[in-house]
Amino acid sequence: MDGVSVRRHDRVAEIVLDRPDAMNALSTAMARRLASVTAEIGADPEVRAVVLSAAGDKAFCVGADLKERNSMSDADLLRQRPVFRAAFGGVLGLPQPSIAAVHGYALGGGCEFALSCDMIVADETAVFALPEVSVGLVPGGGGTQLALHRLGPSRAADLIFTARRIDVFEAERMGLLDRRVPNGQAREEAIAIAQRIAANSPVAVRAAKQALRRGRPADLQAALDIEDAAWRTAAFSADRKEGIAAFNEKRPPKWPGE
Numbered sequence: 001m002d003g004v005s006v007r008r009h010d011r012v013a014e015i016v017l018d019r020p021d022a023m024n025a026l027s028t029a030m031a032r033r034l035a036s037v038t039a040e041i042g043a044d045p046e047v048r049a050v051v052l053s054a055a056g057d058k059a060f061c062v063g064a065d066l067k068e069r070n071s072m073s074d075a076d077l078l079r080q081r082p083v084f085r086a087a088f089g090g091v092l093g094l095p096q097p098s099i100a101a102v103h104g105y106a107l108g109g110g111c112e113f114a115l116s117c118d119m120i121v122a123d124e125t126a127v128f129a130l131p132e133v134s135v136g137l138v139p140g141g142g143g144t145q146l147a148l149h150r151l152g153p154s155r156a157a158d159l160i161f162t163a164r165r166i167d168v169f170e171a172e173r174m175g176l177l178d179r180r181v182p183n184g185q186a187r188e189e190a191i192a193i194a195q196r197i198a199a200n201s202p203v204a205v206r207a208a209k210q211a212l213r214r215g216r217p218a219d220l221q222a223a224l225d226i227e228d229a230a231w232r233t234a235a236f237s238a239d240r241k242e243g244i245a246a247f248n249e250k251r252p253p254k255w256p257g258e
Contacts, residue, residue: 003030004037005055009191011048011198013041013096017113020056025065026109028080031087038090045257048202049194050094052117053101053187060100060126063108066135081140084109088141092116095206097197101190102126102177107165112141115150118209119193120177123186126168128176134163149216151175201239202257207231 003019003026015037017024026034041047054060064084072080091098091113100114102122107129114120114128130143138144139160147156155174159166172180181189197205211230215223234240238256246253 002033003027004033006037006041009195011046012051012191012194013044013047013049014051014053014187014191015041015091017052017054017061020054020058022065022067023059023105024054024056024061024110025067026061026063026084026087027065027068028083030065031080031083035083035086035090038087038094042090042094042096045202047096048198048200048205050096050098051101051187051190051194052091052098052113053190054103057104059105059107059110060102061107061110061113062105063110063112063131084141088112088116092142092146095209097194097205097209099190099194101186102128103184103186108132108139108143109141112139112143112146115146115176116142118212119179119190121179121181121186121190121193122168122171122177123181123183124168125183126171126177126186127165128159128168128171129163129165130159131163131165133160147176201234201237201243201253201255203237203239203255204234204243207233 005016005018007014007016019025019030041050098117099119099121100117102114102120103125105127106114108131111128111130130139132139144160147159151174168180171177179189207230211227215226218226238258242253242256
């Protein structure tokens with residue numbers, strides 16, 4: 001529906017960018033749907049991890065639908081802006097750990113969607129780029145800041161200023177992705193990682209994600225206070241009590257999720 005579909009794998013939700021005939025280019029309708037889907041999944045206590053994947057063989061996502069934009073006025077572009085920001089913000093703001101499963105082209109907004117996830121798994125067909133300056137734009141889905149945090153200032157500048165494409169091997173060397181897998185296995189690997197995450201305490205995992213996200217821009221002492229708050233959230237939860245009991249009784253935990 002509107003270029004985005006959802007699949008469930010027990011406690012894992014898979015969000016699929018689903019416009020393969022358009023190489024999963026992000027249209028206004030698709031952005032609205034993605035914002036809605038991420039809000040629903042983020043609020044679902046039964047979902048413990050999220051995979052962002054894509055339909056088709058050629059592309060994860062080639063960014064904004066430039067055919068749609070070609071007929072847009074400046075006013076249209078301004079109206080589209082908050083819709084797009086909500087889509088990218090929806091992925092970035094998921095409270096559950098998120099994993100991008102990338103194959104083929106991840107260009108512009110596609111690269112930004114991958115960077116918005118906590119982890120990136122890519123197969124050997126993957127090609128990444130932030131080419132916006134080559135069409136008179138600046139990355140607007142979080143690309144400047146997300147690349148800066150993941151890659152550091154000089155490597156982020158290299159990608160953004162040159163607008164060049166990099167293959168999966170260079171992306172791996174730069175630190176843009178977390179796991180490289182053989183062709184056609186990115187989705188399978190991402191789901192396997194998500195299922196492993198989903199087996200852990202949902203309270204502890206969400207608290208750990210918040211500590212990682214909130215601590216990144218803080219100085220060390222403030223970041224340690226953020227970690228302490230996350231520890232307290234988990235330490236005094238029903239999940240912690242169940243986890244300790246299950247360990248001592250040598251059985252799998254049954255997480256209360258609270």
